[in-house]
Amino acid sequence: MSVADKSERRAARSAETSSGYPAPNAFAMERLTTPVRIAAALREQIAKGALPPGTRLHEVEFTAAFGVSRHTLREAITLLVGEGLLTRVSFKGVEVTRLSAEDVRDIYAARRLIELPAVEALRDAPPERLSALLAKIDDLVALPATVDSQTMNQADVAVHLALVAVHGSNRISAAYAALIAEQHILLFSGYNADDVAATIENHAVFGSLLRKGDDLAARVQLERRLKRAEDELVRACRPLIER
Amino acid sequence: MSVADKSERRAARSAETSSGYPAPNAFAMERLTTPVRIAAALREQIAKGALPPGTRLHEVEFTAAFGVSRHTLREAITLLVGEGLLTRVSFKGVEVTRLSAEDVRDIYAARRLIELPAVEALRDAPPERLSALLAKIDDLVALPATVDSQTMNQADVAVHLALVAVHGSNRISAAYAALIAEQHILLFSGYNADDVAATIENHAVFGSLLRKGDDLAARVQLERRLKRAEDELVRACRPLIER
DNA sequence: GGTTGTTGGATTGTTGCACAATCTTTTCAG
DNA sequence: CTGAAAAGATTGTGCAACAATCCAACAACC
Numbered sequence: 001m002s003v004a005d006k007s008e009r010r011a012a013r014s015a016e017t018s019s020g021y022p023a024p025n026a027f028a029m030e031r032l033t034t035p036v037r038i039a040a041a042l043r044e045q046i047a048k049g050a051l052p053p054g055t056r057l058h059e060v061e062f063t064a065a066f067g068v069s070r071h072t073l074r075e076a077i078t079l080l081v082g083e084g085l086l087t088r089v090s091f092k093g094v095e096v097t098r099l100s101a102e103d104v105r106d107i108y109a110a111r112r113l114i115e116l117p118a119v120e121a122l123r124d125a126p127p128e129r130l131s132a133l134l135a136k137i138d139d140l141v142a143l144p145a146t147v148d149s150q151t152m153n154q155a156d157v158a159v160h161l162a163l164v165a166v167h168g169s170n171r172i173s174a175a176y177a178a179l180i181a182e183q184h185i186l187l188f189s190g191y192n193a194d195d196v197a198a199t200i201e202n203h204a205v206f207g208s209l210l211r212k213g214d215d216l217a218a219r220v221q222l223e224r225r226l227k228r229a230e231d232e233l234v235r236a237c238r239p240l241i242e243r
Numbered sequence: 244m245s246v247a248d249k250s251e252r253r254a255a256r257s258a259e260t261s262s263g264y265p266a267p268n269a270f271a272m273e274r275l276t277t278p279v280r281i282a283a284a285l286r287e288q289i290a291k292g293a294l295p296p297g298t299r300l301h302e303v304e305f306t307a308a309f310g311v312s313r314h315t316l317r318e319a320i321t322l323l324v325g326e327g328l329l330t331r332v333s334f335k336g337v338e339v340t341r342l343s344a345e346d347v348r349d350i351y352a353a354r355r356l357i358e359l360p361a362v363e364a365l366r367d368a369p370p371e372r373l374s375a376l377l378a379k380i381d382d383l384v385a386l387p388a389t390v391d392s393q394t395m396n397q398a399d400v401a402v403h404l405a406l407v408a409v410h411g412s413n414r415i416s417a418a419y420a421a422l423i424a425e426q427h428i429l430l431f432s433g434y435n436a437d438d439v440a441a442t443i444e445n446h447a448v449f450g451s452l453l454r455k456g457d458d459l460a461a462r463v464q465l466e467r468r469l470k471r472a473e474d475e476l477v478r479a480c481r482p483l484i485e486r
Numbered sequence: 487g488g489t490t491g492t493t494g495g496a497t498t499g500t501t502g503c504a505c506a507a508t509c510t511t512t513t514c515a516g
Numbered sequence: 517c518t519g520a521a522a523a524g525a526t527t528g529t530g531c532a533a534c535a536a537t538c539c540a541a542c543a544a545c546c
């Protein structure tokens with residue numbers, strides 16, 4: 001799945017800070033607890049559209065499907081509720097969060113707040129962050145026009161994560177990743193063939209602007225791209241409202 | 244406690260969007276589930292310094308203390324781990340997150356990214372957001388110099404939340420509140436008498452600058468204030484590292 | 487003496503079942 | 517047809533048990 005798992009992110013962060021626990025060295029492989037794995041599976045299902053917005057999650061059904069206890073499943077659900085992917089109402093049930101048009105605009109307001117200053121922050125950031133970003137852009141641009149939407153999506157997300165990483169704040173990156181995951185609730189259809197070409201072209205332009213050091217133009221182009229994506233998502237979530 | 248409860252925030256958000264569930268009317272009082280209440284209690288304990296960073300949370304002890312089942316407590320812990328207030332290591336235990344100096348800088352990078360543009364956004368925002376912000380500032384300025392640090396802290400947080408609300412994004416506000424809660428792990432000592440006078444003075448200046456419409460000066464003053472607070476917190480967390 | 491298994495106790499992760507609290511649907515009286 | 521009451525279904529919480537893992541003490545070896 002395209003978006004980093006939240007617990008993994010958390011663990012990665014505490015590993016590089018003083019977590020207090022002895023030596024989380026590189027060989028201490030991450031032991032994933034069962035609820036975390038189930039949450040990851042559900043997250044992937046939601047991201048790929050197998051569980052469209054509004055889908056009810058029946059506890060006993062899903063316990064059978066995953067072969068785990070009800071407690072364990074409930075904990076996995078709690079994780080996803082915290083991320084905003086699921087919505088829980090007491091004694092009524094859990095469903096895949098329905099994003100309203102207002103939610104989409106909310107998400108994009110947050111994305112703009114994080115992404116646009118990231119372009120400007122490139123100037124003062126360590127140069128390896130720029131090269132990391134350019135590498136991700138090149139990866140995307142190198143994709144063939146026949147690529148499937150899933151792969152395209154992952155490459156796109158990788159670019160934006162690299163951009164946000166320019167800020168150099170793990171918490172900003174984590175918050176941003178949460179936004180992306182939430183918006184992916186609506187990305188079931190993904191890119192169609194036309195979008196693939198356009199996206200590649202846009203990223204190529206974006207990359208060349210960054211290489212030229214024309215941050216302002218890059219920022220403007222990114223802003224326009226975000227605006228278009230927002231409008232498209234708003235349109236996409238409209239038909240889901242009256243379910 | 245000064246920072247809004249995360250689940251409450253989440254619930255409030257879904258209430259104002261198309262949650263799909265019938266009639267979340269104003270009288271449907273929020274039924275708080277047990278883990279949410281326990282998480283709130285723990286959060287408050289952490290914020291007031293009763294549980295300093297590095298404190299181990301022994302499951303059976305705490306189940307007895309709260310009079311709840313072990314699973315219920317574990318779910319409460321999961322909530323707080325998701326917020327970053329607690330750190331869990333498999334089969335070893337849970338402890339109150341130890342914030343390193345790097346963490347503090349990380350938090351303040353995120354705070355700057357959110358707060359500073361909020362000052363500029365005041366120009367285009369609905370006027371009631373400015374008045375709401377000014378009201379919170381006036382509340383703080385009106386506090387007597389003898390006020391206790393707890394109250395002072397709450398008033399301060401209220402100001403900053405009102406400032407961030409200028410963005411008009413629930414997700415931005417939620418992310419910001421999470422940052423504040425996390426930083427409160429270190430705020431056990433709170434403001435001392437000297438700080439109280441300085442804080443009141445600073446906010447008075449900030450308010451008058453905003454009333455004059457001098458956003459730029461207000462932004463500069465806020466930036467300086469954030470920088471000082473960051474340095475102070477870095478100093479405060481130093482002695483906690485080698486525990 | 488210092489290092490390396492080994493062992494037992496302590497703590498967490500997970501399960502299963504039970505029951506209470508609440509919502510939803512059906513039934514039935516008027 | 518309307519509205520209240522009962523039945524059924526689903527979620528919230530508790531209790532007890534076992535499995536997996538960590539930790540500290542101890543024994544064995546060089």
